[in-house]
Amino acid sequence: MRPEQSDLTDARKSQGDRLSEAEAIERAKQGDEEAFEALYHLHKRRVYSLCLRMTANTAAAEDLTQEAFLQLFRKIGTFRGESAFSTWLHRMAVNVVLMQLRKKGLPLVSLEETMETEEESPKKEPGAEDVRLAGSLNRLQLEQAIGDLPPGYRMVFLLHDVEGYEHNEIAEMVGCSIGNSKSQLHKARMKLRELLKTSRAEKANQP
Amino acid sequence: MTCEEFGRVLPELEGDHHNNIEQEKHLQTCSFCSGLVSDLNAISAQARLLAEDQEPSLRVWNSIALALRQEGLIRDPQVSARLLGSRLGGWKLAWLKPVTIALVVGAALLLELQRIPRGTPVAQQAATSVPVIGSADGLSQGSAIDADQVQLLNLVASRAPAMRAGYESDLRAVNAYIRDAETSVRNNPNDAIAQQYLMNAYEQRAMVYEMAMNRALP
Numbered sequence: 001m002r003p004e005q006s007d008l009t010d011a012r013k014s015q016g017d018r019l020s021e022a023e024a025i026e027r028a029k030q031g032d033e034e035a036f037e038a039l040y041h042l043h044k045r046r047v048y049s050l051c052l053r054m055t056a057n058t059a060a061a062e063d064l065t066q067e068a069f070l071q072l073f074r075k076i077g078t079f080r081g082e083s084a085f086s087t088w089l090h091r092m093a094v095n096v097v098l099m100q101l102r103k104k105g106l107p108l109v110s111l112e113e114t115m116e117t118e119e120e121s122p123k124k125e126p127g128a129e130d131v132r133l134a135g136s137l138n139r140l141q142l143e144q145a146i147g148d149l150p151p152g153y154r155m156v157f158l159l160h161d162v163e164g165y166e167h168n169e170i171a172e173m174v175g176c177s178i179g180n181s182k183s184q185l186h187k188a189r190m191k192l193r194e195l196l197k198t199s200r201a202e203k204a205n206q207p
Numbered sequence: 208m209t210c211e212e213f214g215r216v217l218p219e220l221e222g223d224h225h226n227n228i229e230q231e232k233h234l235q236t237c238s239f240c241s242g243l244v245s246d247l248n249a250i251s252a253q254a255r256l257l258a259e260d261q262e263p264s265l266r267v268w269n270s271i272a273l274a275l276r277q278e279g280l281i282r283d284p285q286v287s288a289r290l291l292g293s294r295l296g297g298w299k300l301a302w303l304k305p306v307t308i309a310l311v312v313g314a315a316l317l318l319e320l321q322r323i324p325r326g327t328p329v330a331q332q333a334a335t336s337v338p339v340i341g342s343a344d345g346l347s348q349g350s351a352i353d354a355d356q357v358q359l360l361n362l363v364a365s366r367a368p369a370m371r372a373g374y375e376s377d378l379r380a381v382n383a384y385i386r387d388a389e390t391s392v393r394n395n396p397n398d399a400i401a402q403q404y405l406m407n408a409y410e411q412r413a414m415v416y417e418m419a420m421n422r423a424l425p
Contacts, residue, residue: 030282031279031280031281031282032281032282033272033275033276033281036271036272036275036280036281037268037272040268040271041268044262044263044267044268045259045260045261045262046259048259048261048262048263048267049257049258049259049260049261052261053257059367061263062263062264062266062267065263065267066267066270066271066274069267069271070271070274070275073271073275073280074278074280133245133246133249133250137249137250137253138253139253139256139257139258142250142253142254142257143257146254157254161250161251161254161255162254162255162257164255182218182219183218185218186217186218186247187218189247189250189251190247192250193243193246193247193250196250
């Protein structure tokens, strides 16, 4: 998994002014509220962003963020520091979201997979203007397009391209094969490309 | 290699690493497929840069803190320790021995005094001071919820039915906390630590009200 740059930066930043992450972990193990709060503030953005992108619903994302931190704090006594704290927390948050989605009966892997196999092959459209996205793609456009992805595609795309998990990790978390994870990711990217191009075309046609 | 063949192997390709000579050749000669790969890589690269700039509302931490307190994971004695620490900080060690002796003697005297019956006990007075609605689940009277709280819970239920049980449980817990703290203050009116507990308990209740109101409002 890709290192969590922002979390590490945040954690180090806090060492100068307030409580370092390592100190906070030790104090949280003793039941210190200030330490729990410090850990929460260090990692809340990342966990919440993950939950929000996965659910596309503010209230649900907040409930999941709360549940993820509660699970973490309940188990903090067992944290021995073999892995980075942020990795541990993040994996827990992902599991909380996946568990919640399973409870709601939502498919973790897109059901559209079998119906949209043609998406795997690039389609040439004669006469169509081939405007490349590279170089002109911005964060807001991408955020919006991700929100429009079918849930199953969105899940694998977020886990791989945004969160940095490998296909074997995703396959284990989601309960699918590595090949399936790769295929879902490819379809998600293709769908995003299509959504981004459509959005661009619509904007270009506006008076 | 044709575009169709390239499309079939594309899901297996990671980023720019195309080790296969045929694939490389195809990309060099086919602007359509090279454009596609370039777009997919751009999407992937931009995804890595997505910022974590969204922040959860204050409600989230308040709820976590409340749950941690209820589960006993946050230990209140730290408040006591801090208060005691600040009080004892200015004292010289020599004062501790006589003060300890005086406290022990005082405690023994108090125990003796408690054996003498003196009308209605303070704890019973406290129990009748708050109007409560009988608890249906057999919880202690201290955790029962009053009419205003029932109204608030009904408001929450009208907006988010699934959340009602959670807030009811929080209110019962915080009511019980207040009840214990009030009893403690009545029994020891000059005890700063008991007063601090009571203040904490009121703050907890205000927090639950705030969260419930946020849920109840459109």
